[in-house]
Amino acid sequence: MAGSKIAPGPIVTKNELGPRARRKVQRPQAILQAAFEEFVERGYTATRIEDVAARASVTKGTVYLYFQNKEELFQHVVGKLSQPIFDEKQFLEQHQYRSCDELVRLFLDTLYDHMTVNQHSREILRFLIADGRRFPTLGSTHFDQFVQPLMTMFDRILQKGVREGVFEIWTNDHISQILISPALTYAIEMFLSADNTKLPELKIYINTHYEMVMRTIRKARLDMSDTTRLRGYSEALYC
Template sequence: MRCKLKLTRAEQKALRPQQIIDAAFEEFARNGFAATRVEDIAARIGVTKGTVYVYFATKEDLFAAVVMQVSQPFAEMIPYIEAVEGTYQERLKKVIRLFYDKLMVDRRARELIRFMISEAPRFPDLVDRHDDEFMAPIATRIKSLIDQGVAAGEFRDGPASWFAEIICAPALMMTFTRVLFDNRRPLDEAKFVEAHIDIMMNGLAAN
């Protein structure tokens, strides 16, 4: 109980990297990599610049750590997709809703997307790694789900089955309206999700 008030030095030390990553996420999200100052990251958690360098050798390393950290929501998607049950239609609907859950509920997931797009030329390895570990496996599983739906006679055997990206694209689209306009130009998100599911289900439906 007292641990909230006074941590031992060892506890402090164990917490620091996470604190720094959290603070860095906020600053990178606000300013982008280049325009973020290490000092501002430090100030957010009440330490000084030097402390950041105790845990991370360079600003780039810290950025990479932030990206790995905020990839977590995507990692969680994989077992979820593997575990969905019901008809294939139901399963696909759940997967689509999962995207919105991750992207709209968890700001970290949204900003990760933005990091990827913004900093792609500076961090190509990071982009590839993120694709290898998260996006590609997710796409594979969705495609496999569609293929099974086709085999089960629920979906028609069209070219759409080859591209999970198409099925999920509208979720990304909504992500950008948030990222671009913050809340300046609101969208009826519930309706948007239903429309998305509606058109994809109709588009995929057999006969």
Template sequence: MAEIKNASSAAAADNAPGVRARRKAQRPQEILHAAFDEFVERGYTATRIEDVAKRAGVTKGTIYLYFQNKEELFQDVVRKLSQPIFNEEQFWLEHQSRPCDQLVRLFLDTVYEHMTVNPYSREILRFLISDGRSFPELTASHYDEFVKPTLTIFEHILEKGMREGVFRADAATSQMSYILLSPALTLTIDKLLDCQTDLPELNDYVNAHYEMIMRNIRK
């Protein structure tokens, strides 16, 4: 009897208005994470709304309460689960007193952690590479919100080194930033392709990338 009473109490607690309201508020995020997992596993084209609903533990109709269609769901996955690499104001607040060469290494470590280790950042890049043509506005906004700020903070690090006479006078250009950071994208794509090739250890790769940059920008 005690067990039945406890079970009834638990069920009543689960159905309390406050609990139901919290679950309803959490549901869009739960659906986004379920959709993310489906897109990773199946790809955008093969993913069906009913697959997302099953993974999220809701009905197909519930999905349509929050998202008009699969296209909107995909766009919200990319927009809302993307994570910025840096907060530039916070970065300078914490690290402005560091030597410029240390800032370059810290920047690289953070970029590689984000692009190759963080599953959301890594897989969202895959989504944009494979399906970005179908969503040009989404791709453009992702670049403006996440890629461009990363390039900008790198340029600001290089400019700091130029002002302090550590880096070459022509180190901080947008072209230079693209070129110097391209190995990070190369490794990320290699990992996404998963060709079972012998990729270098991440730390060794970052060390080599750092040395390459410093050889090119050190005064």
């Protein structure tokens, strides 16, 4: 920009930024974070730009310095959240020597962990549902960017299991979606219960979910005689 010609302030030889420049980089981040929190707390319509600004410790005007308007701000917030929560390749490589059963368990653990720990991954759902009508693109965008990758990865694990003869999938119709569903239910319960009093204890919930998955897809081995088998590896992974 024009600034480069004039080189305002010290000619920075090192890679340090002046306080102005540093702030200019941080501001939009701070605003996005503040906006996220406000949107989460109140929803799109009820969120006031002024509150976003206050939370980011700036004033109204500053928000408009970085974002055209409220809608654009919202889109940016959601866009940032829609990023895939974990990298497929990395996941598979990292755990390439695990059994398929263990992969399923790891997948679930990672998924619930994200949902629980990472507020972002969870609250985006609320946006999509609450303001989906107002921003029709959001839904499909998020689906492509966030949900689809999850599904695909789970599918890969299933297929791996099938190839290795440990899983048996009787249909390809929506099977991943159905098997993952309890995680969604849990997420939704999380924001339905204002106080988390009635919320299921996560550990136990995952156990049951995992068991459901395994019972659904594990190949029935004729020579099974160890009734405690299910317990074993589950406990090995999850303590």
